Amino acid sequence: MQHIIGISRHQMRISSLEDAIAPDNQVRFIDAFVTFTDLAKLGFAVQTIKTEGRPSYDTKVFLKIYLYGYLGGIRSSRKLEKECFRNIEMQWLLEDIRPNYHSISDFRKNNPAALKKLFKLFVSFLKDADLIGGETIAIDGTKSRAHNSKKANFNQKKIDKHLEYIETKTQEYLDALEANDAKENSPKIKNVQQKIECLKQNKIRYELLEEKLKASGEPQISTTDSDARALLVQGQVVEISFNMQAAVDAKHNLVVATHTINRNDRNALSAIAIEAKENLEIETYTALVDKGYHNGREIEACRQANITTIVAQPEQGKNKENGTTKDYFVSKFQYNKTTDTYTCPQGETLKTTGHWHKKTTDRDSYEFKRYRTPKCRECPVKHLCTSRMAGRDIDRSQYADAVEENNKRYHANAQLYRKRQEINEHIFGTIKRQWGYNHTNLTGLEKVNGEHSLIMLVYNIKRSINILGVPELIAKLKKWNSPYKAKVLFLLKMSYLKPKLDFFFFETKLAS
Numbered sequence: 001m002q003h004i005i006g007i008s009r010h011q012m013r014i015s016s017l018e019d020a021i022a023p024d025n026q027v028r029f030i031d032a033f034v035t036f037t038d039l040a041k042l043g044f045a046v047q048t049i050k051t052e053g054r055p056s057y058d059t060k061v062f063l064k065i066y067l068y069g070y071l072g073g074i075r076s077s078r079k080l081e082k083e084c085f086r087n088i089e090m091q092w093l094l095e096d097i098r099p100n101y102h103s104i105s106d107f108r109k110n111n112p113a114a115l116k117k118l119f120k121l122f123v124s125f126l127k128d129a130d131l132i133g134g135e136t137i138a139i140d141g142t143k144s145r146a147h148n149s150k151k152a153n154f155n156q157k158k159i160d161k162h163l164e165y166i167e168t169k170t171q172e173y174l175d176a177l178e179a180n181d182a183k184e185n186s187p188k189i190k191n192v193q194q195k196i197e198c199l200k201q202n203k204i205r206y207e208l209l210e211e212k213l214k215a216s217g218e219p220q221i222s223t224t225d226s227d228a229r230a231l232l233v234q235g236q237v238v239e240i241s242f243n244m245q246a247a248v249d250a251k252h253n254l255v256v257a258t259h260t261i262n263r264n265d266r267n268a269l270s271a272i273a274i275e276a277k278e279n280l281e282i283e284t285y286t287a288l289v290d291k292g293y294h295n296g297r298e299i300e301a302c303r304q305a306n307i308t309t310i311v312a313q314p315e316q317g318k319n320k321e322n323g324t325t326k327d328y329f330v331s332k333f334q335y336n337k338t339t340d341t342y343t344c345p346q347g348e349t350l351k352t353t354g355h356w357h358k359k360t361t362d363r364d365s366y367e368f369k370r371y372r373t374p375k376c377r378e379c380p381v382k383h384l385c386t387s388r389m390a391g392r393d394i395d396r397s398q399y400a401d402a403v404e405e406n407n408k409r410y411h412a413n414a415q416l417y418r419k420r421q422e423i424n425e426h427i428f429g430t431i432k433r434q435w436g437y438n439h440t441n442l443t444g445l446e447k448v449n450g451e452h453s454l455i456m457l458v459y460n461i462k463r464s465i466n467i468l469g470v471p472e473l474i475a476k477l478k479k480w481n482s483p484y485k486a487k488v489l490f491l492l493k494m495s496y497l498k499p500k501l502d503f504f505f506f507e508t509k510l511a512s
Contacts (some may be wrong), residue, residue: 112450
C-alpha cells in the first residue's frame with residue numbers, strides 16, 4: 001500500500017482568493033467592520049490622496065492588519081509584514097497589498113486615542129446587538145509589564161544607595177593611590193584615574209536623576225518610559241508595569257470599558273465604573289469589585305453617579321487597630337445616625353464635638369470626626385479595647401455612610417459577589433496566558449492605552465464571533481444603522497473626549 005499522494009506543485013489551477021476563504025472565517029467580519037467604519041470621524045490619521053508623488057496606503061489597510069494580527073497573537077510589525085506575504089487570509093483581507101513594517105508600526109504608534117474610540121464604538125454595537133445586559137458588571141485590573149527594566153527605575157532610597165556606593169568606592173581608590181605613593185619604588189596602580197573619573201560621571205548622572213525626581217513630585221522615576229511605575233503585582237513581587245482596568249458585563253462576559261493607569265487599584269474604581277456607565281448609556285447598574293478597590297472616596301463617587309457597588313470588605317487584623325482584640329474592633333461599635341453617636345460593646349456612648357479633622361496620607365486624603373467618652377479611662381476591659389492611656393477614639397470618615405451601605409450589600413449578596421471571578425478573571429487569563437499579551441513594547445501612558453484598547457477590542461470581536469458566528473454577526477453589523485445623530489449627542493456628553501473628535505459614526509450606507 002502506498003502513501004497518500006499530494007498534488008504536484010506544477011499543477012495549474014484556476015481559482016481566486018475568495019474561494020480560499022470560508023464564509024465563517026473571522027477575516028470576513030474584520031473586513032466588514034473596517035469597511036463600514038469612518039476612520040476620519042474616529043480621529044485616525046487618514047492618508048489623503050495627492051496629485052503628485054508615490055500613492056499612499058489607505059488607513060483601513062493598517063487597521064485590518066492589526067485586528068487580524070492581534071486576533072492571531074501577532075503584534076510585531078516585522079512579523080505582520082511577513083504575514084502579508086505568506087498568509088492567504090491576510091492576502092484576501094488586504095487584496096494582496098503588502099506594506100513594510102515601518103508603515104505598519106507607525107499606524108499603532110500614531111493613533112492611540114482613535115483606537116480607544118474604536119473600542120467604545122464596538123461596545124455600542126454590541127449593546128445594540130443585544131449581547132450586553134448592562135445590569136451586573138465586574139471590575140478588575142491586571143498588571144502589564146512596561147518597556148522599562150527595574151534597573152531603569154529609581155526612587156530616593158535607590159539613588160541614595162548608589163551615591164553612597166560611589167562615595168565609598170571613590171575614597172577606596174584615593175586611599176589606595178595615597179598608600180601607593182608613600183611606598184618607594186612601588187609599581188603604579190593601573191587605570192585608577194579612569195575609574196575615579198567614571199565614578200564622577202556616574203555621580204553626576206544620579207544627582208541629575210535626584211533633581212528630576214524632586215521636580216516631578218513623584219515617589220519614583222523611570223528613565224526608559226517616564227510613565228511606567230513599580231507596581232505590586234502579587235504578594236511581595238514588584239514589576240515596572242502599567243495597570244490595565246476592565247469592566248466586564250455579566251451577560252456574555254464582554255468588556256464594556258477599559259483604560260490603563262500607572263498606579264494601583266485603590267483609587268481607580270470610580271473612573272472605570274463611570275466610564276462603563278457612559279459607554280452603555282444606562283442609568284444604573286451593579287458593580288462587583290474585589291477588596292483591592294475598597295476606598296471610601298471612590299465608593300462615594302460611585303454612589304453619586306447612581307452606581308450600586310458591591311466591593312469586598314477587607315479583613316481587619318490586629319495591625320489595623322493596635323492593642324485591640326477582635327471583640328472590640330470598630331465594627332463592634334454601633335453607630336446611631338440620629339444622635340450621631342457610637343455605642344461601645346460595654347454600653348457606653350461615644351460622642352463627638354462635631355469638628356471635622358483632615359487627614360492626608362500617601363494614598364488618600366479625607367475628613368473625619370472623632371468620637372470618645374471620658375468613662376473609657378475607668379473601664380475594666382480597657383486593656384482589651386485600646387493601649388492608649390487617654391482611652392479609645394473612633395474616627396468616622398466623611399465617606400462612612402457610603403462605605404457602610406456597601407459593606408451591608410456585600411454581606412447580603414454573597415452569592416452574587418461570587419460570580420465576580422467567573423465574569424472577569426478568565427479574560428485576563430486569555431489575554432496574558434493564551435495570547436501572551438502580558439507586556440507592552442510601547443512607551444508612554446497614552447500609547448499603552450491605545451494598545452490595550454486594541455487588545456480588548458480584539459477580545460470582544462473574538463468572543464462575539466464565538467457566541468453568534470461570523471455570518472450572523474455580519475448581518476447584525478449591516479442592520480446596525482441607527483441614526484448617527486443620536487451617537488453624536490451621546491459622545492458629546494462624554495467629558496473625556498475632545499469636541500473636535502466627537503463626531504464619529506458608522507457610515508449610513510451599510511450595503512447589504
